[in-house]
Amino acid sequence: MDSFDVIIVGGGLAGLTAAIHLKLKNYNVAVFEARQYPHHKVCGEYVSNEVLPYMAFLGVLLPRTVQINKMLFSTVNGKTLKAQLPLGGFGISRYTFDNALYIRAIALGVFVIPENVTSVEFENDSFGVFTASGKKYTGKFVIGAYGKRGILDKELQREFIQKKSPWLGVKAHYKLDSFPDNLVAIHNFRGGYGGLSKTESGAVNFCYLVSYDSFKKEKDVDSFNQNVIAKNPYLNNFLDNAEMLFDQPLAIGQISFHKKKPVEEHILMCGDTAGLIHPLCGNGMAMAIHSAKMASESLDVFFRNGSVNRHQLESDYERQWRQMFSRRLWLGRQLQRALLNEKVSYMAMGIMAKSPYMVNMLIKNTHGQLIECE
Ligand SMILES: Cc1cc2nc3c(=O)[nH]c(=O)nc-3n(C[C@H](O)[C@H](O)[C@H](O)COP(=O)(O)OP(=O)(O)OC[C@H]3O[C@@H](n4cnc5c(N)ncnc54)[C@H](O)[C@@H]3O)c2cc1C
Numbered sequence: 001m002d003s004f005d006v007i008i009v010g011g012g013l014a015g016l017t018a019a020i021h022l023k024l025k026n027y028n029v030a031v032f033e034a035r036q037y038p039h040h041k042v043c044g045e046y047v048s049n050e051v052l053p054y055m056a057f058l059g060v061l062l063p064r065t066v067q068i069n070k071m072l073f074s075t076v077n078g079k080t081l082k083a084q085l086p087l088g089g090f091g092i093s094r095y096t097f098d099n100a101l102y103i104r105a106i107a108l109g110v111f112v113i114p115e116n117v118t119s120v121e122f123e124n125d126s127f128g129v130f131t132a133s134g135k136k137y138t139g140k141f142v143i144g145a146y147g148k149r150g151i152l153d154k155e156l157q158r159e160f161i162q163k164k165s166p167w168l169g170v171k172a173h174y175k176l177d178s179f180p181d182n183l184v185a186i187h188n189f190r191g192g193y194g195g196l197s198k199t200e201s202g203a204v205n206f207c208y209l210v211s212y213d214s215f216k217k218e219k220d221v222d223s224f225n226q227n228v229i230a231k232n233p234y235l236n237n238f239l240d241n242a243e244m245l246f247d248q249p250l251a252i253g254q255i256s257f258h259k260k261k262p263v264e265e266h267i268l269m270c271g272d273t274a275g276l277i278h279p280l281c282g283n284g285m286a287m288a289i290h291s292a293k294m295a296s297e298s299l300d301v302f303f304r305n306g307s308v309n310r311h312q313l314e315s316d317y318e319r320q321w322r323q324m325f326s327r328r329l330w331l332g333r334q335l336q337r338a339l340l341n342e343k344v345s346y347m348a349m350g351i352m353a354k355s356p357y358m359v360n361m362l363i364k365n366t367h368g369q370l371i372e373c374e
Helices: 013-024 051-056 092-107 151-155 223-227 231-240 284-302 310-338 342-353 356-365
Strands: 005-011 029-032 046-048 068-073 080-091 111-115 115-125 125-131 136-144 168-175 184-189 194-199 205-209 250-255 265-270
Touching: 005 013, 005 092, 005 125, 013 029, 013 051, 013 092, 013 136, 013 284, 046 284, 051 080, 051 205, 051 284, 068 231, 068 356, 080 356, 092 111, 115 136, 184 231, 231 342, 265 284, 284 310, 310 356, 342 356
Parallel strands: 005 029, 005 136, 029 111, 068 184, 136 265
Antiparallel strands: 046 080, 068 080, 115 125, 125 136, 168 205, 168 250, 184 194, 194 205
């Protein structure tokens, strides 16, 4: 098989979700994924409960895992704010989450092709998709779900790729049984912040985002932990008592939070490929899954309804995507800016500590509702 209704580049949460959805509607779908399953990914691993009804609709079996309904936030010097999470979420490793979607996709008969896509060309109302092994596949549509940044972004000359992306993400799992099951904690440190929450295995995931400027002053992760992260008393306590379960932390660089376009060169972009919300909001995974649903539904309408043309499909998807996510992304940018300014974050915490209503509004506005399914 080398010709498909829809080719999906990238088999993370967005790509696999779209593949399952489209396969359930009987379309001929292929997903190209460069890495083997299962694999760990740099991620905070807190998933908003908004995805649960949709996961059930897709028939994705998730393991029993911890339900998280409380948030703790601390500034560099340990001033704290506690909040209840209105909708809440669950803790699950990407190792398990992505793999559960992969298993479902395979069971349905989705072609998951273990290849790196190196270029995509649109010609005569159809796509040619080229892989590192030199093969060519054709598709009526292509969904771009290849994550934060990739070779195709350069090829497509996307605007964000020309700009600086001065962020680094680091994560590892730790053993610390005393860490509460129902808590996601976000702790600030100079130049970044880290999230702590439990996963399905009982391990605590510690994932942080830091600017290069801050990180490069130290020689490696260990000295960064000691000299910067441990200045926050909560993180100091965590690092003192927790035992790392990975041989070494995973790291990714050049993380960009710049605006991106949800459709480029006729490719429907989903998940981080369309736009990445600041991790502090804990909503990137839900957005990836939700955008995949929106793209799949738009494609289904196109295939079933002869009167919709490609141009209408693309502009409908773009409009829906902006309506659903632009505000969340904007608020995420403002929050991160405030958080990383020591004085502003200290002041804002003082105000918010006195106004649970305001905290509630911020959480609600950086999250969505339960994703509806038909
Ligand atoms: C530090 C940090 C912490 C975060 N914490 C949270 C959190 O706690 N909660 C939350 O909801 N979100 C969080 N996020 C955001 C979340 O990780 C992303 O939004 C989510 O992973 C997006 O999924 P995706 O499917 O779009 O991309 P990905 O999961 O990155 O999947 C893309 C896939 O495409 C594959 N790929 C790439 N290029 C190619 C190619 N050319 N050919 C074939 N395959 C390719 C990759 O191997 C990858 O598997 C965090 C992000 C960061 C950076």
